[in-house]
Amino acid sequence: VRSALSQLHLAEPRRLDEALRFLRDDPGRVPLAGCTDVYVGLNFGTVSQTRFINLWPLRELRGIRRRAGGGIAIGALTTFSQLRASPLVQRQAPLLAQAAREIGGVQIQNRATLGGNIVNASPAADSVPVLAVADATLVLASARGHREIAIGDFFLDRRKTALQPDELLIEVQVPPLPGPGFFRKVGTRAANAISKVVFAAVRAEDARIARIAIGSVAPTVVRARRTEAALASGAGPAQAAATLQTEIAPIDDLRSTAAYRRQVVTNLFEQFWKETSR
Amino acid sequence: MRFTLNGKRRDVAAPPLRRLLDVLREDCGLLDGQPVASCLVPCAQAQGTRVTTIEGLGGDHPLQRCFVEQGGAQCGICTPGMIMAAMVLPPGAGLPEIREALAGNLCRCTGYTAIYRSVAAALRPTSQSARKPRPKAKPARKPKTRAKSK
Numbered sequence: 001v002r003s004a005l006s007q008l009h010l011a012e013p014r015r016l017d018e019a020l021r022f023l024r025d026d027p028g029r030v031p032l033a034g035c036t037d038v039y040v041g042l043n044f045g046t047v048s049q050t051r052f053i054n055l056w057p058l059r060e061l062r063g064i065r066r067r068a069g070g071g072i073a074i075g076a077l078t079t080f081s082q083l084r085a086s087p088l089v090q091r092q093a094p095l096l097a098q099a100a101r102e103i104g105g106v107q108i109q110n111r112a113t114l115g116g117n118i119v120n121a122s123p124a125a126d127s128v129p130v131l132a133v134a135d136a137t138l139v140l141a142s143a144r145g146h147r148e149i150a151i152g153d154f155f156l157d158r159r160k161t162a163l164q165p166d167e168l169l170i171e172v173q174v175p176p177l178p179g180p181g182f183f184r185k186v187g188t189r190a191a192n193a194i195s196k197v198v199f200a201a202v203r204a205e206d207a208r209i210a211r212i213a214i215g216s217v218a219p220t221v222v223r224a225r226r227t228e229a230a231l232a233s234g235a236g237p238a239q240a241a242a243t244l245q246t247e248i249a250p251i252d253d254l255r256s257t258a259a260y261r262r263q264v265v266t267n268l269f270e271q272f273w274k275e276t277s278r
Numbered sequence: 279m280r281f282t283l284n285g286k287r288r289d290v291a292a293p294p295l296r297r298l299l300d301v302l303r304e305d306c307g308l309l310d311g312q313p314v315a316s317c318l319v320p321c322a323q324a325q326g327t328r329v330t331t332i333e334g335l336g337g338d339h340p341l342q343r344c345f346v347e348q349g350g351a352q353c354g355i356c357t358p359g360m361i362m363a364a365m366v367l368p369p370g371a372g373l374p375e376i377r378e379a380l381a382g383n384l385c386r387c388t389g390y391t392a393i394y395r396s397v398a399a400a401l402r403p404t405s406q407s408a409r410k411p412r413p414k415a416k417p418a419r420k421p422k423t424r425a426k427s428k
Contacts, residue, residue: 032320
């Protein structure tokens with residue numbers, strides 16, 4: 001470990017309201033849940049913050065429930081193991097269950113939380129494209145009260161979100177998808193590999209209507225609105241694939257190259273379109 | 279903080295963000311029956327849990343025996359993690375389930391076949407003891423010309 005762990009301070013609230021008061025009084029604290037991201041930084045000595053707050057024991061933020069108006073609500077501390085094992089998620093959000101089983105490996109899935117995957121705001125977050133095509137809503141809480149924000153408005157830049165320092169993400173509301181979904185994670189290996197490209201899409205009953213979201217091709221996960229609009233106004237798949245290329249800005253990095261990512265995005269779009277065409 | 283390690287109550291005085299790994303001095307363990315990477319767990323989050331490490335299996339667990347008998351141990355570095363990850367598999371689990379359960383563990387010998395064979399043998403419902411010898415016992419690799427500087 002390259003960080004001096006004995007010099008870090010950990011606040012240990014027992015309830016959500018207590019946690020929110022801690023954050024109100026000391027908004028610089030870093031919330032800890034499954035730690036699968038923060039500890040990588042601590043192990044490498046790249047985390048500069050020294051004050052943390054342990055959310056892991058807060059039962060109020062766990063669990064999955066059916067929502068009255070349709071869809072499901074997922075507590076922010078729900079782990080990917082819990083998501084993939086939940087019959088409710090398998091039935092109501094099968095694409096999310098599929099993504100959950102492709103994230104990390106078992107040891108990561110037992111600890112990593114849906115909320116953590118969102119607030120870390122990694123461009124490669126595997127659950128986020130699924131939530132984006134579901135038009136999910138995030139519930140944020142602070143000592144000042146609650147507010148809701150569309151997932152499309154939450155990510156401002158790479159690792160930057162609309163979350164205020166005194167706020168916590170407490171719940172993710174996932175409406176049902178309007179049709180058959182598609183999810184592909186492309187990485188070096190099946191488990192414990194950060195995505196080169198992660199692609200989620202859904203095709204509505206009206207086959208011209210689709211939603212597409214892609215990770216690892218821009219500073220944030222991208223919802224391909226212009227491509228969706230082109231398809232809705234009757235564009236063919238070739239034209240849509242060309243539009244899709246204008247909506248991404250992949251880079252060369254240690255995981256892949258921009259050119260490879262562009263090709264994979266086209267391939268995955270074509271595969272999605274073929275698989276969901278009748 | 280207080281937790282149960284391999285069946286025994288333990289009281290540990292450690293800074294809360296010290297890694298569970300360093301508290302256990304072990305690569306991988308089960309936290310309340312689920313495999314986790316203890317290098318990513320602050321020990322504060324082990325408060326009140328039951329922690330099981332490879333030492334808690336006692337040395338004669340069917341998985342440990344089968345790793346010996348089927349040649350699954352190989353160089354040995356990944357073996358504790360592989361065995362702890364396999365602990366959650368149900369009896370009779372098939373190869374796809376075994377592969378998925380172990381997908382988070384890397385073997386730098388890249389010899390997964392012997393590892394899968396060992397786990398499958400331990401999970402075979404009929405042969406708990408798994409006395410079958412490994413199919414093709416290779417002769418022990420001859421020590422190659424070692425670096426002479428040592």
